[in-house]
Amino acid sequence: MSRRKLFATSSIDPTFWHDSEVRTSLARRDIAALLTAFINHHTDCTQTRLAQLIDHDRSDVSHWVNGHRQACVSDIEVLARIADGLLMPDASRVLLGLAPARARASTFATDPASPSSLGDRTAIDVAICGSRRGDSDTDAIDAVIAPLARLVLREGWQVHHGPVGLGIEVMTYMADQYQPPGADAAIGRYGHHNVVAPAHWVLVIGGGQGTAIELDYATTLGKRVIPLAASGGAAAQFAAEAAKDRRLRSWITDEAFGSLIACTPETYPTQVLNLTRSGTTEEVQNT
Known part of the structure; x- marks a missing residue:
């Protein structure tokens, strides 16, 4: 029996983040709706693999997707793990209430602090x-x-x-x-x-x-x-x-x-x- 190919983050469709319903779920921090949409859009991604990506138990993902867990999440740590695991683009991170990944925060110890992606503004x-x-x-x-x-x-x-x-x-x-x-x-x-x-x-x-x-x-x-x-x-x-x-x-x-x-x-x-x-x-x- 052939082994199913593991879903990789490189397979995430960038257009997914532009969907109006996805954007609404981000703005509302409706993680149940977000993860459900992600699974439906990326049919090669199992709940087990999604749980691995966002650093949660599979049961957590299952409860969200099946409506057995509170849909909206305010815990910033949980939101950050989801955003990081799904390689969420900056516009989507901001909708979710998180800092953009390109944020220059050089007084944070582990941040390489690149001033890129600031557009035509010069960091000061x-x-x-x-x-x-x-x-x-x-x-x-x-x-x-x-x-x-x-x-x-x-x-x-x-x-x-x-x-x-x-x-x-x-x-x-x-x-x-x-x-x-x-x-x-x-x-x-x-x-x-x-x-x-x-x-x-x-x-x-x-x-x-x-x-x-x-x-x-x-x-x-x-x-x-x-x-x-x-x-x-x-x-x-x-x-x-x-x-x-x-x-x-x-x-x-x-x-x-x-x-x-x-x-x-x-x-x-x-x-x-x-x-x-x-x-x-x-x-x-x-x-």
Whole structure:
């Protein structure tokens, strides 16, 4: 008796991911519908082989396909194993609520961090400085973590941060919620100077004495500092000083700076995106 040929991932039909029902199942995280569609479309793939590909027990796949297990899944680890096992393309991963495989997350220990597939955008280096210390506003910090993590992920930025503080919080949120490939550990930089030196832009949120030291290094090195004034702490102090001393914000217009210091935690990522995409913004008029 001839042995049945083992279904290989190279046999996955790329057009499968463009099917409207498949896209709907991804958006709803309806894994039962997704796996059922996969089996029906790829008739050479058995439930046993599908279970091997997505690193689940065959009984799990059988229960999903036969409607004996909850259809919708929210466990990010389960979703990531399915996406990785089926070589899900980035557009489909995003629909499922995962990070695209091409996401540049170089502060994750095992990610080779290739800037390819970013289209015509050039990946930039960003330092995320700050903490919950001093007179920082914890509520404001809580509100900015998620949208900032989504921004970093979407733009494919290379992030530099210390071993503790807001940079770690942002990267941890990204890893927990979107599972970028290789997100096994975050690499924090020791030494305040080493955090800001490689960066094109320095994002500052809250912070105490350590963050103030990083800001001193940033201004000495001529980095472009983008503070979230609403987060209090060193960020608010820097914003107040920059409002009085144009040398601390020579790269940004008065109008843009005014919008920046007035922004909320929810609108801060948009301000950051606009500033980084416009480069030097405009040359400010001489005072």
